[in-house]
Every structure is written in C-alpha cells, then in structure tokens.
Amino acid sequence: MPSSDTLAPSVDPSVTHLEPVAMEQAHRHLVAKILAELTHERLLAPRPAPGQVDTWLVTTERGSEYRFRGRVHRLEHWTVDPASIVRTIDGAESAVDALDAVVDLADVLGIPDALLPVYLEEVASTLQAAAWKRTHHRLTSADLVHADLPTIEAAMTEGHPAFIANNGRIGFSLDDFAAYAPEAGAPVRLQWTAVRRRLAHLSVGEGWDEASLWAHELDDDLVAGWRELLRGLGEDPDDYLFAPAHPWQWQHKLAITFAPDVARRDIVPLGPGRDDHRAQQSIRTFLNASDPARHYVKTALSIQNMGFLRGLSPHYMRPTPAINDWVAGRVRTDPELRECGFDVLREVAAIGYTGGAYQRLPQPSAHQKMFAALWRESATSRLRDGERAATMASLLHRDADGVSLVSQLVAASGLSAGDWLARYLRAYLRPLVHCLAQHRLAFMPHGENLILVLRDHVPERVLMKDVGEEVAVFAGVEVPDDIARIKVDVEPDLQVLSILTDAVDGFLRFLAAICADDGLLSDDEFWSLAREVVQQHAADHPELADRLAELDVLRPRFAHSCLNRLQLRNTLQMVDLADQASSLIMAGELANPLAVAGSRAT
Numbered sequence: 001m002p003s004s005d006t007l008a009p010s011v012d013p014s015v016t017h018l019e020p021v022a023m024e025q026a027h028r029h030l031v032a033k034i035l036a037e038l039t040h041e042r043l044l045a046p047r048p049a050p051g052q053v054d055t056w057l058v059t060t061e062r063g064s065e066y067r068f069r070g071r072v073h074r075l076e077h078w079t080v081d082p083a084s085i086v087r088t089i090d091g092a093e094s095a096v097d098a099l100d101a102v103v104d105l106a107d108v109l110g111i112p113d114a115l116l117p118v119y120l121e122e123v124a125s126t127l128q129a130a131a132w133k134r135t136h137h138r139l140t141s142a143d144l145v146h147a148d149l150p151t152i153e154a155a156m157t158e159g160h161p162a163f164i165a166n167n168g169r170i171g172f173s174l175d176d177f178a179a180y181a182p183e184a185g186a187p188v189r190l191q192w193t194a195v196r197r198r199l200a201h202l203s204v205g206e207g208w209d210e211a212s213l214w215a216h217e218l219d220d221d222l223v224a225g226w227r228e229l230l231r232g233l234g235e236d237p238d239d240y241l242f243a244p245a246h247p248w249q250w251q252h253k254l255a256i257t258f259a260p261d262v263a264r265r266d267i268v269p270l271g272p273g274r275d276d277h278r279a280q281q282s283i284r285t286f287l288n289a290s291d292p293a294r295h296y297v298k299t300a301l302s303i304q305n306m307g308f309l310r311g312l313s314p315h316y317m318r319p320t321p322a323i324n325d326w327v328a329g330r331v332r333t334d335p336e337l338r339e340c341g342f343d344v345l346r347e348v349a350a351i352g353y354t355g356g357a358y359q360r361l362p363q364p365s366a367h368q369k370m371f372a373a374l375w376r377e378s379a380t381s382r383l384r385d386g387e388r389a390a391t392m393a394s395l396l397h398r399d400a401d402g403v404s405l406v407s408q409l410v411a412a413s414g415l416s417a418g419d420w421l422a423r424y425l426r427a428y429l430r431p432l433v434h435c436l437a438q439h440r441l442a443f444m445p446h447g448e449n450l451i452l453v454l455r456d457h458v459p460e461r462v463l464m465k466d467v468g469e470e471v472a473v474f475a476g477v478e479v480p481d482d483i484a485r486i487k488v489d490v491e492p493d494l495q496v497l498s499i500l501t502d503a504v505d506g507f508l509r510f511l512a513a514i515c516a517d518d519g520l521l522s523d524d525e526f527w528s529l530a531r532e533v534v535q536q537h538a539a540d541h542p543e544l545a546d547r548l549a550e551l552d553v554l555r556p557r558f559a560h561s562c563l564n565r566l567q568l569r570n571t572l573q574m575v576d577l578a579d580q581a582s583s584l585i586m587a588g589e590l591a592n593p594l595a596v597a598g599s600r601a602t
Helices: 020-041 098-104 112-138 149-154 174-180 212-215 220-232 247-257 260-264 320-332 333-342 390-397 407-414 417-439 482-487 497-517 523-540 542-551 563-569
Strands: 054-059 064-073 077-080 084-087 092-094 191-196 198-203 240-244 267-272 277-279 285-288 296-299 301-305 307-308 348-355 372-378 387-391 450-455 457-463 472-474 557-561 586-591
Touching: 020 077, 020 098, 020 112, 064 098, 077 497, 098 112, 112 174, 112 301, 149 285, 149 387, 174 247, 191 220, 191 247, 198 212, 198 240, 198 320, 198 372, 212 301, 212 482, 220 240, 220 267, 220 542, 240 296, 240 372, 247 260, 247 267, 247 301, 247 482, 260 267, 267 296, 267 482, 301 457, 307 523, 320 348, 320 482, 390 407, 390 450, 390 482, 407 417, 407 497, 417 450, 417 457, 417 497, 417 523, 482 523, 497 523, 523 542
Parallel strands: none
Antiparallel strands: 054 064, 064 077, 064 084, 084 092, 191 240, 191 267, 198 348, 277 285, 285 296, 296 372, 301 307, 348 372, 387 450, 450 457, 557 586
16 A cells, blocks of 8 residues: 555646636636726727628737637627637747736736736736635526525636726635635634724614624624623623624734734624624625625725725715615605615624824825724525515626526526516616606616525515615705715716716626627617616606706717726726716716617717
C-alpha cells in the first residue's frame, strides 16, 4: 500500500470549477457583454463585416480584432452570440479572454492607470463566479417556474445586467464565496453582538419599538441567555442594544479594526444566532430561511463590489425607518397604487454603532461604515394564498442551455406573450410613472430591487425594496425635516430619467431583447405594449395632465446615462451617494422606444 507521501495528487474541491471548459464559457459570455454594453454606451462602434449578415468587427488600438454575430435592438441594445466571437491579433487567431479584452480596449475605456488593475481584479472575480455557477447550477428555467424565492435568488447567474464587472467581491476568499455568495445558497447564521447603548442608536418605524423588534426577530430564551452573559461579564444588560453583523464582517473587520472597542466591552460578541439566513442577490441582505415571516436583515459588508465598498453608515441609517414610514404612507393611501397592487417593503428598524475613534474623524471614510444594519419587511410575509414571490431580476435569467425563464413563465401561464407582458408592465411600469407624476417620488427600480408577486405564473403586483438608501423626492413636495436628505432638486428632464434610464434602459431593454430573440414578441410589439401602459395611465388621470406633460415620458429622445462609464472612471466609488445626479456620465441621447408613432427619432 503506498504511503501518504506517494498518493496521486488531487484537485482542491474548492476550485473544481476553475477548469478550461467552464472558464472558456465564462470568458465568452463576458466578452460578449463587453462588446454589447460598451457599444451601447458608445465607447465602441462595430462595423459590418463585408459580405456577411449580422456579423460585425471591432478593431482595437493594440492590434487585436473581434469578429462576432450580433443583433441590434431598440435603444441601441446589442445581443452578441458568445460562441461566434473570434479574436485575432495581427491576423492570427487568439483566445477569447475577458481580461485581455479590457487591456485591448484600455485606450477607449478611459480607466485611470492606477485603477486598471483593480478593475481587472473585479473582472477576474466575476469570471470566477461565472465558472462556479456554470459548474454547480443544475436547475433549469422550467424548474424555476415553480421554485420559491430563496431557490430563485440562488439560481441567478447574471448579476446586474448592464455592469460588466458585476461580481467583483474583492475581499472574499474561495471559502467565503462558498459560504456567503447568493448563488451558493448556503445557510448563514448572523453574528450577533451587544453594543453599548450610549455609543449606538436604534431607530424604529411606526408600529415598532425595541421590545417588539427583539420579540419578532429573536427567541426569548436566546435573549435571556445573552443578558445573563452580559451580567457574567459584570455589565448591566440594560446598557446594551443587540446588533447583527455579517459573519465575514465580524471576522475580518469588527473583531480586528474595532479590537479596542471589543476589549472595552463597548462591543460584546454574543455568537451566532439560531436562524438560518440566505443571501439575496444584493449579497449583504439576508432573508430568514428558518422563519420566513421574520424580517430581512441588511448588514455592512466591507468588500469591494461593483464600484463600491459595501458598507452601511450608522448616521445614514438613523432616519431610514422614518423615510420608509413616509414613503409607505404616500404609497399605501394612493388609490391608483392600491389598484395596481404596488407596495414597498418597509425598512422598519436600523441600528448603528457610533462609538470608537473612526466616527470622531471629520473626513468621511469607509471605516465609518463598517458597523450598521437594518431590518426590512419580508416579502414572504406579504404573500396571500396562491401567490409566489420571485426577484424581478429573474425575468432576465437564462439557464445553462440558454432557455429564458420569462419564456417558461409565459408558457406555464397559458396566456399569450402579449397578455402576460401587458400584465407585467401594468404591475411594474404604471406605478413608477404614477409615483413620479403624482408624488414626485422616484425609486431605483432595477431587477434586484423589486420582488415580483405571481399567481398562476403571471405577475400580479410588485414590491419595491431598498427604499431608505435609494428613494428620491423632487421639488414640490414637502417632507419632514428629519428625512430631508431624500429631497433632490433637479429639472424635470432629469427627473424623468428615473423612468427612462432606470426602468426603460436599465431593465426593460434587456427584457425586450430576450422576448424578441426568443420569438415571444418583436421589439415593436414589446414597446407598443409599454407605450400603451403609459398612455392608459395618462387617460385615467386627466388631473395629472400638466405634470405628465412636464415629464414627457413619451418624448422622442432622452439623455443617455452610462453605468459602465461610471465604474470605469472610478472603480472604487462610482458616484457620490449624497449627490448622485451630478455624478452621472451622459453620452448624447437615445431614441425613446416609448415615443408615439410619428415623433420617434431613429
């Protein structure tokens, strides 16, 4: 029998996905996205290949050329066939490689030299995640038609549809990825701490107080044990608040970066909670898998991902419940929104640690955003009999065989594609237009920020989340002083971008292309349905005629806001969160596919 020293080597099971076939597929998918999205943002200008239909060429300043098959849809949206991509260097065929593509195109991308390696690292991490998904994900789109929300969240493969480097997660190890990435679907137990009350804040929304929050989220005997632990340390339990933390954040930041605070017992580790949680697509927000009626928990997570360190500011969190109460009050008392079934998932409580040296520094820093959390209403708790929830991002999902989930939902519903999509657009687009027109209220309505509520596989209504950080109220509406940060003073031409950029260009252009490529509806048919939704809302609300005319959602053209250009400009912080409008990068205008016939620019 051979000794242990002579045993044949074996591959580390944590890197079985890092093999040639899965990685080649990941490279091709991401290079297709690079070609498509950078062309959409007008950084690239493919030219037709001579004598070939739907075949295009991109030549770089560094001597490489990309040949590919692609279709052009409305909104200058490209769908590129990953299998068709051929890269040549000085005429010789070379491997299709996403990192090489970024280097090939560096001259036109405008990434600062000092930040190019950081962006390449995010691209490499995105490739790692894509290879992992291709190796481990087994569920088909047909399977997901019947799946519950946690299963659908874990099955998603694409991340944000527009961003190229959308799974950066710089700071995660392979073990961290397997433990905490949404696509891994692993159960996570949050790390609980006690924080000294005078060095922290807990804010709660209407209908909640400290006692009811703990009673809802924690078992009584667990709380009793924690209080006894504090007494055993010689501390008065009433001097503390309970605060959850991401396990990664505890291990890598709080126990080290806040080591003096832990030693002073301003922060006391209590150990993991009892409930299993699952990471949602937004990675630092967890749904409770043990008790779905309990709140979602959003935590600080100081990893670099998609242009930001994913921290949470204790000071920014403080008014979050009040913001949510105000927004929910507007939404839930509006007859139009009730009729559409549109609602928000309130963030009902927030906690932040404000002690320690970092918070006393005058200059803002990532260190001031390392320890805070909030609790959000669970989508599952809002479901009625016969309803099922899914992230709206799932409508853009394709399985390993390229089958779209939306096509499977349409087939399972028994409706025509037109009827199905008309119901979806009424549930999604119409409320967004109404909120902007009636309440001067804008959300960030991308796929990960909405929960679809389906009945018999048909969208019935939507639930908006991430309200506290991303909602905006435009001039003309009074808000209480304590939530004044949500007021934004911009012209109507910028206000309407919350529809035309964030919903139309940011989500619906991808869905429209899937529908066209899969033969569900042509581009013209899809956008005609969307236009009819906007027109029907206007017909139903003549009292909003002046405001709707001011916004002009059906205008022929609108400013072309570019997301990848933002990340390329500064891979560490894309925008100033306190003044996002001034951070936008525009690239001319786009023809509006909602524009009425005869006024549409081409």
